[in-house]
Amino acid sequence: MTYVREIATVIANDADGDARMLRLGALRIAAAARPFQFVLAKVPAAGFMLRRPLSIFDAGDEEIELLIRPVSEGTGRLCRLAPGESCDLTGPFGREFDVPEDSVFVAGGIGVAGIFFALATAARSGRKAALVYGARTGAQLYAGRQLGDLAVDVTSVTEDGSSGLKGLAADFIPGIPSAETKLMSRALKEDLPPYRRAVIACGPRAMYVALHKILGDDARWYALMEERMACGVGACRSCAVPVREPAGSYVAACEEGPLVDAAAVDWGRLGEEI
Template sequence: MASEQKVKILKNTELVPGVGKLVVSCDDSPLPGQFYMLRAWEREPLLSRPISVGRADQGELSFYYLVKGKGTRLLQALKEEESLLLFGPLGKGFPKEEGSVALVGGGIGIAPLIELSHRLPAAPDVYVGFLDTPYALEAFRAQTLAVATDSGRVGHKGFVTELLKPESFDAVYACGPTPMLSALKKLCEGKTRLYVSLEAHMACGVGACLGCAVPSGDSYVRVCKDGPVFLAEEVEL
């Protein structure tokens, strides 16, 4: 059940320019794919920041964040021993599938897949894509790990979707930019089940404000409450 709590910062490190990893002391056991609303300020900015759990282990929660605006800059400035407000865990996580599984992550979208890789019955095949410099690769539990970069600096030069053979897997789990998820949906159609974790601007995190609603057939679903994880066929990408 979601709750608000004040937690202590254990570590806050920069992985590559503009990307950080925040570790806090917390005994929660969120499901892979769930998220928290993070807040380290009193009034401004108005809204807390929704961030997926990257790892939950031995009384610690890890969050990976992309520095994009005032809120994430304030998170980046947090020091060890300072406090942070968490509200969560929120949303629905990844369902467990039997058989062979692939994880596909793009950029900061790798975060919820890290925890998932440790919770699956067997180590999955992991495919990750970045613009230039990869990060957090060592955090995955993986049978194989394939990397793609737009620049060609590391691994395959091109899109991570070019590396995946969906017919080889019973299920694929993915999180990343919407264009990547859209390409994966087309690639996996008729070949395997695809679960996607969506990224969206959120205000409340509990489904009340409808600020994160996305099209689903003739209706809409709330990313924060009905997701953020969906079968790809359930949402428009």
């Protein structure tokens, strides 16, 4: 793995609902970036002791994009970075992951930031890619334009029915048996592959709990774990994800993840949402 520290330059900062899409010139990180990886961004203000972990939304030859929701003072500061300003990044961190051919992607809200790069990479290489994208309400479905530019089959789901289907993303995953009846009645697109596709998910804890319930223990699914983090390199062991084996133990999300095999996770011992 190759990590670097790079002072990136903000090229664009565009609104996307209540979030911001930052486009940054970052030659070395862009060159090394792989789907599911993340950067640690230094908050551009005094008094912040920890960098903020941010998924690499997408990467080109010389640029990366970060989709950031201002959920705290630190992310708020990052969201206010203006074009021309610099941003101190380290990364890219986290493991690469070979996406199984038959995967279906599931995102919840801002979680689309964690899987867009993988989805786009699959679509750009001509693979058939599908996304079930859920949110509480239509305003929290982000990256509409970027998703529209990809040849990807997107199923939108909102809890309040304000956009797309009404319900939870976990209920509308094509190829998952317990979602089958709903799928039939909603008359989703024909040509659905056989069930038991791999599921790759990024979203809030509640979505993972719902997925765990629906998919059961034997499903092939992978969850992108977003944890409070400090170093990004596996040294400090702050970003602990509880695992089943050995009983009572943990892995570091930055080192073993951020995408982890959900079957290995001890969902009952998860920490609180960040």
